[in-house]
Amino acid sequence: MSVPTDVLVIGGGATGVGVARDLAMRGVDVVLAERDGLSGGTTGRSHGLLHSGARYAEADADGAAACIAENRVLREIAGDCLRDTGGYFVQLPGDDPDYFAAKRDACRDLGIEVDVRSGSAAREAIPELSPEIERVMRVPDAVAYPSRLVAATAQSARDHGAAIHTDAPVTDLHGDADTAADGATDETITAASIGGTVDDRIVADHIVNATGAWAGECAALAGIDLKMSPTRGVMVAVENEGLDTVLNRCREPADGDIVVPHENQVVLGTTSVAVDDPDEYPQPERAIERMIDECAAMVPALDGREPARTYWGVRPLYDPTAAGEGARAISRDFFLLDNEERDDTEGFTSIVGGKLTTHRRMAEAVADHVCERLGVDAACRTADNPLPGHDDPAVLDELVREFDAGSPADRDVTGA
Template identity: 40%
Template sequence: MDNREFDVIVIGGGITGAGTARDCAMRGLKVLLVERMDIATGATGRNHGLLHSGARYAVTDMESAEECIRENMILRKIARHCVEETDGFFITLPEDDLGYQATFAAACNAAGIKAEIIDPGLARRIEPSVNPDLIGAVRVPDGAVDPFRLCAANVMDAKLHGAKVLVYSVVTRIMKEGDTVKGIEVLDTRSGQKSEYYAPITVNAGGIWGNAIAEMAGAHINMFPAKGSLLIFEHRVNNVVINRCRKPANADILVPGDTVSVLGTTSTKIPFEECDGVRVTADEVDLLISEGEKLAPALADTRILRAYAGVRPLVATDDDPSGRSISRGIVLLDHESRDGIRGFVSITGGKLMTYRLMGEWTADLVCKKLGVSQACRTAEVPLPGSEPVSMEKEPKKKIFAKAETGRHGGLASRIRHENELQNSLVCECENVTVGEIEYAEDNLDVNNLVDLRRRTRFGMGVCQGELCACRAAGLLKKAHRCSDEAMDDLKAFIEERWKGLYPVNWGAAMRENEYTQWVYSGMCGFGEYDTEPTE
């Protein structure tokens, strides 16, 4: 086989595609993973980062609840460095029906989710930020998961098992011979070059963009883009996930993650044209805050770091042509039996929590089609970085050592700190060093500053990359090759940062934004204020 031929092509570098690629690669298949942007840029990187216990679905969708709790327990084992075991509360407020609590707890326990009704006073002591007016609380095994890290770990393990990964590569054509998909044509958006790749099976794991990919192959999936907006608060307001004990609604989940807390979401159906570059509106921000402060009153006075929005891929069930009946669970479509298109499979629906199971089902189907009889091992084999780390091994106790271990788990030992430069801090909010940036660029497919942020948390702290962006722009390899490209990258980073800050531009955030304007628009003279030599 030459380097353009594979056993399976997976389209989509979100968590579903990454999990599918890892599973297929671990079963010995030759895998190509193709992503149009960076990994985890779609819904994967734009959600709560909630390690669902499944409790949220227990009353309405037992099957999803059971899947969630099984996967929850698996992720705690295989992705230790991506998971924080915080537990979660489902609280009942005076305006809610306390009667729902018993129904809820019973449904959880029936689904295998350990749900314990606790005294509201105890809940306040365990989680002091919770609304003190609560009249009921149920404790469940929710947690926090870092979706960027989880996705990166899956991609890395796929590569360790021989997979080839192409980022910034858009699928421009699905090549068919008669009714059979033979491969894809890909445009590398960085070089502008087109290439063809071939495989007997192509998997569409494109999230909401999978709708268009299916169309390219001649299949139709009835999908609906649903926008969900979220807010990130500047510090960990809570240490236990706080949910409302009622039917799922807007802004009813507050998740602590790393150094911040995340509140969400709203839910609005949007047209497909708006899926790229969704923005959070002022009304959504106001709604999130007014609902969020019912979970934790401190949110009303806590600085918001940024706002962001993702697009959930909702899928209508195949048996309902009206499209009103939405599939709640995982949707695996074999287009051969469904549409008569051979060599093409779509995996969609589902959730971040069930990505591994989605990968398993998909890899099972791919293996069956290829006549391969390897069993799935992704539930047992830990992801790279998940191995337990003893901090005592680090006698130097550099301030960044703990941050690096938190971000990269066992792989942090690969970060080189051989000289003072590699020890120099670039991002002082999140303790990111030159050494960690070098590691990320060499090992984690970092192409630009925004990618770097997703891999290292660089620029994610209170200053949102105000000064470290300029430092890091000069460090990335492209700065050595072409400073114009590096400068454009810096501007793109600042624009991306502003996209999240614009909807929450008041208070302390506005002070920071004004300062950033003075530095980049004023002092550096970027953008509108660029003055070309007139001579």
């Protein structure tokens, strides 16, 4: 059976459900298909840090500005999908003081709130910090619970008429070819075969590929060559009830430089190693030990702790230059790829790259683009409307279970 819709969104991570929500709020008929449960890919395997932008301020002003803007939006609409902890960038002996100063100045230039404190003042507030810490800067970082954020966004999309399908893998994409007078052939992607719980053919005016690290595989179903540059990272959760502030090591991004607190655990991360296959890649035990060793430099009580849980994720990075400069050199920004402009394939758009913090902005960019293609004149409203259940953790966790959105990133919080 063929099911018609305006837009099919493939992928049920933060960006995919964000696109579905945005389009549905503009009156567009939307179907979303996810091969697993929601947040089953990169979103649910992140460290769950809501960036203030400080991590990128001195190196990527535009990316940092986007982070602080979305940080403020999500604080208004996401409620208990977040935890307002604040964050410290900490300088240890051997860390470059000029790097600290450059980050501080860049944050101030971008309007990111910064409060520089001595090491002793920081330890008065957070006794768990190492006595070796020389100084810190406090920034408005926070913790995001990805499972809750995705489930609440999906419920909002559904409240506005979107159909959300989990366990519904797209198995094929179909198109119609038209030959122009000059002999050129344009392909229009018009339909998708979906298995699992749907087992139907979805016929859409436009298809959005929001599959993250798997965007290349999804695009290949439409005959489109899209080369991703995914990197793997490990997160290690250990029991710790004292620390209640996000910690970042104030140095060039490296392994083991982020500590993200939950109620009774902290999540330590992360590595960044290029992989060829986002489903199959090495997971060396030494990387887990390295996370604990490196983060213990900031919080000595972590030294020797046994992991409570460990999980790996793959970042959906895209390198348009294919420069091969190394995994950490690839931009964390997002890219909207219109395949009509790239290779004469109409009706198909991919959204790649980006961060959990900026997922709503990414979705807005996609929705703007799709609405222009469809001739829909409606503005984005996602920044002004709180998410369903935002003020009730029990409701949020019930939505997590309903959408099968439970993920390793916050399993200790949601219980799903």
